[in-house]
Amino acid sequence: MAVKRDALVRLLLLTVVARGASGAKVPAMFVFGDSTADVGNNDYLPGSSARANFPHNGVDFPGGKPTGRFSNGLIGVDFLAFSMGFKKSPPPYLSLVANAANSSSSSSSIEVTRNVTKAAASYMTGANFASGGSGVLDSTGTTINMTKQIEYFSDLKDQMKTRLNANRVSVLLSKSIFLISAGGNDAFDFFSQNKSPDYTGVQQFTEAVISTYDSHVKTLYNLGARKFAVIDVPLIGCCPYWRSQNPTGECIEPLNQLAKSLNDGIRDLFTNLRSEMQRMKYSIASSYELVSSLIENPEVAGFEEVKSACCGGGRLNAEEGCTPKSSCCSDRGKYLFWDLLHPTQATSKFAGLAFYDGLAQFVSPITFKQLVEA
Structure with missing residues (x-):
C-alpha cells in the first residue's frame, strides 16, 4: 500500500537526521512484559x-557477548531508553537480587534484603522486570508472569523509600515511564490449543x-505510575516459526486476527482508563502495524528477507530456535527476523524510532516523546 510505503520513507528520513539524546528526560524507566522486552x-x-544467554545471541551486541536478549544485539527497549536520554537500558531486576545475595556473607534473608537496599541506589533510574515466556494472564508461560513482575516492582519501590522519603519517591514515579510489552505469548498459548477458534472462543x-491487563495497569497506577508507554501485540502470525508451520509458507491469518482483537481491546481499555484515573497519560505503539509495513515494503528499511529467520534451523530456518549450533546469516542487517519469533537489532532500531517520535500510524494518541515531555 502506498500509504504504508510513504510512512516508512518518512520514518527512514527521520533516522538519518536523528541525534542522540543529551541527558535523561525522565527520572526513570520501568519495563514489564515478555521476551520482546527481556534484557536478561x-x-x-x-x-x-x-533463555538467550548463549551464542549466536548477542553477536552484534557491544562486546559480542550474549546478554539474555533474544536478539543479535540491542532490542527495542534499549533504543527507546537511548531516545529518552539514558546512557543504557534499565538493567534486569533479578540481577540486583542475585548480586545482593552473592555479596552477602550470610544466608540471612535480612542481610540479603539490606544488600538489595544498598544496591537499589543504582536502580534509581529504573529497572527491567520483563521475562521471556511470560504473558498478561497468570496461566501463560512458566516464567515470571506480570503479577510477579509487579510484585517485584512493589518491592523495589519499598527499597527506594529507604533512600528517599515517600513523597520524593511518589514524585519520581509519577514522572517516570512505565513500559509494557506483553500479550503475544497469551495469543500463542490460546492458538496452540485452538487452531480454528470460533467467535465466542476468541x-x-x-x-x-x-x-x-486492566487489573495490572490499575495496580501499577496505585503504586504510583502515571505515564504508560504500551507496545501492542505484534503481527505474530507472520513470525518465521508460524510461517514454517504453514504448508504455503505464508502468514497464519487467524493468529494475526487474534492479535488484532487483543490490540483493539488494549486501545479501548486505555481510552476508558484515561477517564477513570486522574493524571494518567498513555501512548500505544503499534508493533503490529510496523511489522506489517516492513513486510509489505522491506526495501525501504534495507531489508531483503522478511520470511526466514537469520538464526535457527529447519524450514525457513525457523522450526528450531537459535543455538550455538544453529545456522546464522552473515548479513543480519538485511533480515527482519533474528530467530523464529524475534526481530533483529536492525528492526528493533527502526521500531524504536517509530515508537518514540514517529507517525500516528505507528504510535498514538501521542508519541512516546510527547509522553516523556508531558
Missing part, C-alpha cells in the same frame, strides 16, 4: 527454557486478557 532476567531463572479469550 531469565538468565537468573535456572528452570526456564526461555471473544472470551480477549475479554479475559483485557480484564487482567
Whole structure:
C-alpha cells in the first residue's frame, strides 16, 4: 500500500537526521512484559527454557557477548531508553537480587534484603522486570508472569523509600515511564490449543486478557505510575516459526486476527482508563502495524528477507530456535527476523524510532516523546 510505503520513507528520513539524546528526560524507566522486552532476567531463572544467554545471541551486541536478549544485539527497549536520554537500558531486576545475595556473607534473608537496599541506589533510574515466556494472564508461560513482575516492582519501590522519603519517591514515579510489552505469548498459548477458534472462543479469550491487563495497569497506577508507554501485540502470525508451520509458507491469518482483537481491546481499555484515573497519560505503539509495513515494503528499511529467520534451523530456518549450533546469516542487517519469533537489532532500531517520535500510524494518541515531555 502506498500509504504504508510513504510512512516508512518518512520514518527512514527521520533516522538519518536523528541525534542522540543529551541527558535523561525522565527520572526513570520501568519495563514489564515478555521476551520482546527481556534484557536478561531469565538468565537468573535456572528452570526456564526461555533463555538467550548463549551464542549466536548477542553477536552484534557491544562486546559480542550474549546478554539474555533474544536478539543479535540491542532490542527495542534499549533504543527507546537511548531516545529518552539514558546512557543504557534499565538493567534486569533479578540481577540486583542475585548480586545482593552473592555479596552477602550470610544466608540471612535480612542481610540479603539490606544488600538489595544498598544496591537499589543504582536502580534509581529504573529497572527491567520483563521475562521471556511470560504473558498478561497468570496461566501463560512458566516464567515470571506480570503479577510477579509487579510484585517485584512493589518491592523495589519499598527499597527506594529507604533512600528517599515517600513523597520524593511518589514524585519520581509519577514522572517516570512505565513500559509494557506483553500479550503475544497469551495469543500463542490460546492458538496452540485452538487452531480454528470460533467467535465466542476468541471473544472470551480477549475479554479475559483485557480484564487482567486492566487489573495490572490499575495496580501499577496505585503504586504510583502515571505515564504508560504500551507496545501492542505484534503481527505474530507472520513470525518465521508460524510461517514454517504453514504448508504455503505464508502468514497464519487467524493468529494475526487474534492479535488484532487483543490490540483493539488494549486501545479501548486505555481510552476508558484515561477517564477513570486522574493524571494518567498513555501512548500505544503499534508493533503490529510496523511489522506489517516492513513486510509489505522491506526495501525501504534495507531489508531483503522478511520470511526466514537469520538464526535457527529447519524450514525457513525457523522450526528450531537459535543455538550455538544453529545456522546464522552473515548479513543480519538485511533480515527482519533474528530467530523464529524475534526481530533483529536492525528492526528493533527502526521500531524504536517509530515508537518514540514517529507517525500516528505507528504510535498514538501521542508519541512516546510527547509522553516523556508531558
